[in-house]
Amino acid sequence: MTELLVGTKKGLFVLEGEPGAEFEIKARAFAGEPVEYAMRDPGSGRLLASVTSAFYGPKIWHAQDPAGEWEQARGIALPEGGDAALERIWTIVAGEGDGTLYAGGDPGVLFQSSDGGSTWELNRALWEHPTRPSWQPGGGGLCLHSIVPWPGDPDRLALAISAAGVWLTEDGGSSWHQGNEGLAARYLPDEASESNSLCVHRLHRAARRPERLFMQFHGGVYRSDDAGQSWTEIGAGLPSDFGFPIVLDPADPDSAYVLPLTADTDRVTANGRVGVYETRDAGANWTERTEGLPQENAYLTVLRQALDGRGEGAALELYFGTTTGEVYGSGDAGASWSGAASHLPPVYSVRATV
Amino acid sequence: MARVRLRGALKKLADGRSEHAIDGETVGELLRELERDQPAMGGWILDERGLIRRHINVFVNGEGGSEDTPVSPQDQVDVLPAISGG
Numbered sequence: 001m002t003e004l005l006v007g008t009k010k011g012l013f014v015l016e017g018e019p020g021a022e023f024e025i026k027a028r029a030f031a032g033e034p035v036e037y038a039m040r041d042p043g044s045g046r047l048l049a050s051v052t053s054a055f056y057g058p059k060i061w062h063a064q065d066p067a068g069e070w071e072q073a074r075g076i077a078l079p080e081g082g083d084a085a086l087e088r089i090w091t092i093v094a095g096e097g098d099g100t101l102y103a104g105g106d107p108g109v110l111f112q113s114s115d116g117g118s119t120w121e122l123n124r125a126l127w128e129h130p131t132r133p134s135w136q137p138g139g140g141g142l143c144l145h146s147i148v149p150w151p152g153d154p155d156r157l158a159l160a161i162s163a164a165g166v167w168l169t170e171d172g173g174s175s176w177h178q179g180n181e182g183l184a185a186r187y188l189p190d191e192a193s194e195s196n197s198l199c200v201h202r203l204h205r206a207a208r209r210p211e212r213l214f215m216q217f218h219g220g221v222y223r224s225d226d227a228g229q230s231w232t233e234i235g236a237g238l239p240s241d242f243g244f245p246i247v248l249d250p251a252d253p254d255s256a257y258v259l260p261l262t263a264d265t266d267r268v269t270a271n272g273r274v275g276v277y278e279t280r281d282a283g284a285n286w287t288e289r290t291e292g293l294p295q296e297n298a299y300l301t302v303l304r305q306a307l308d309g310r311g312e313g314a315a316l317e318l319y320f321g322t323t324t325g326e327v328y329g330s331g332d333a334g335a336s337w338s339g340a341a342s343h344l345p346p347v348y349s350v351r352a353t354v
Numbered sequence: 355m356a357r358v359r360l361r362g363a364l365k366k367l368a369d370g371r372s373e374h375a376i377d378g379e380t381v382g383e384l385l386r387e388l389e390r391d392q393p394a395m396g397g398w399i400l401d402e403r404g405l406i407r408r409h410i411n412v413f414v415n416g417e418g419g420s421e422d423t424p425v426s427p428q429d430q431v432d433v434l435p436a437i438s439g440g
Contacts, residue, residue: 055409055435056363056398072394078402085401 002310003353004329005047006321007035010345012049014066019317019331023340027066037305039092040353041101041116048073048101048117050089058088060103062117075120076103076111078127091305092117093147096154104144108135108161112173123173126159131178136197138162138218145304146203150210150227158203158213158228165198166215166228181230186219187264201244202304203228209253214283216246216258216304223256223283234283240270245307249316249333254282257289257309257334259302259320268299276318278334292337293328300324305349321347356384356429364399364433368392381412382421384431399433409436 004015004023012035017023029035030051038049047066052058061070078086087106095102095112103111103120110123135142143162150156158179159167166179183198199218206212215222219242221235235241240260249255257278262270269275274293277286294300300322307320316333325344330337355375365372369392376391378384382404389396399410405421406412412419413432425431 055407057401057407059397077397080402081404083403085403085405 002317003040004319004327004340005038005040005049005349005351005353006327006341006344006347007038007049007305007349008321008325008345008347009034011035012038012051012066013341013344015327015341017329017340019329020336020338021340022338023327023329025341029063029066029070030061035348036088037091037349037351039094039351041094042353043094043098044116046116048092050092050103050105052088058086058105060089060092060117060120071118073113073117073120075113075122076105078109078122087141088143090143090145091147093149095157096149096152100154102147102149102157104147104159104161106141106143107137108132108142108144108164110144110147110159110173125169125174126167126176129176135161135164138199146200148203148205148213148228150205151207153210156210156227158205160200160203160215162201163197163199163218165200166203168228179224179228179230182233183217183222183231184220184233202246204246204248204256206248206253206255207250212253212282214246214248214256216243218242219264221246221256221258221283232283234279237279237284237286238277239275239288242267243302244304245302245320247307247309247318249309249312251312251316252280255280256283257307257318258286259307261301267301269301272297272299274298274300274328276320276330276334276337289330289334289337291335292330300326303348306347308350308352310352317352319350319352321350323347355427356425356431358384358388358431358433360433362435364395367394367398377427379424380421381406381414381419381423381425381431384425385412385421385433410434411436 006013012029014027015023036050060073063070089105099116101113111120146160148158155172201216211227213224222231276289310317318330321327323346327341329340358374
């Protein structure tokens, strides 16, 4: 049985089912509220959800049972009396230490929890980084959307911020440096390649080769083999290298899946066809996976947090949600797909849990 | 003391009470004092900058107000979510 946590414009939907079949809605929480992201901490089993009320601002909530009482986490705020306010929490990620969780948000901020998400602290080194005044927001704001721990090493972390690029720490977040060498921002003049306007859309690390990362950029798919310091473009075999999410098979450090959209000026699946593209040779070649996906009159948008995997290898399950409220799933590493849910509100995020 | 009235989610956070008697010379002072008195409300009405959140409306004796609007002990201050959505 697979559990899907689907964050939508109108609440959190908790789905359960088997890959290849339609999923059942087991619970809905935060009815009417935008749920940007939800995850289940693999260590504690606790659910955490990022909810951005139009009225009351962004909060993180936690619960054991999605249909039960949710408790508001403490410490999800910027320092009082400044000239910035927290706009949104984009992601929540389990860290390497016991009870360690990270949350990333707009304006380019990182929070850390050491107690499983009950209380949080702002990472001051990133907040006070001297380059911060030059950071540029992307269309979704100055969003810290990707937090990538290093398996077994709590001191090493990679972050991605749209549009302030990749940030790396090797000392547990006490200091940060950029990792943007090789990224080409086609939306900027050549002379501006060293700028802080690098619009990373999503970042993931290969679990069994942690110095390797894959990135979906704002025009470009990239791979790093040096822990995120430098990047090589690998999107040449794709019909379009614009898209938002990327996901990896944990068993295979040469694997990545992307969901190309037509272009930054037309952010829907190309030509009315939906295709997931898979590489098993680190980006040298890409294979289109379309079996079971709509192949005509389908102009879908899949946002950066709306593609996820569960398991690995041949049994890797993949799920993605669309802004038209559909969720598609695969139980065979993308070889075939079927509808898992439909008629949901616009999907912001999908997380598959045990 | 001015009388601050809350509804819905804000009332629930404030011990379930809709009316709160609070000292302060401006709307901003009243709301900060309300947050001190009801810590669960921290960040719900005012953001980190001390500004009233964009989709919260504050009325002083029925007239729209802002952080700097003066209040006197006889005043009634209503805090409401705006009519917005999508």
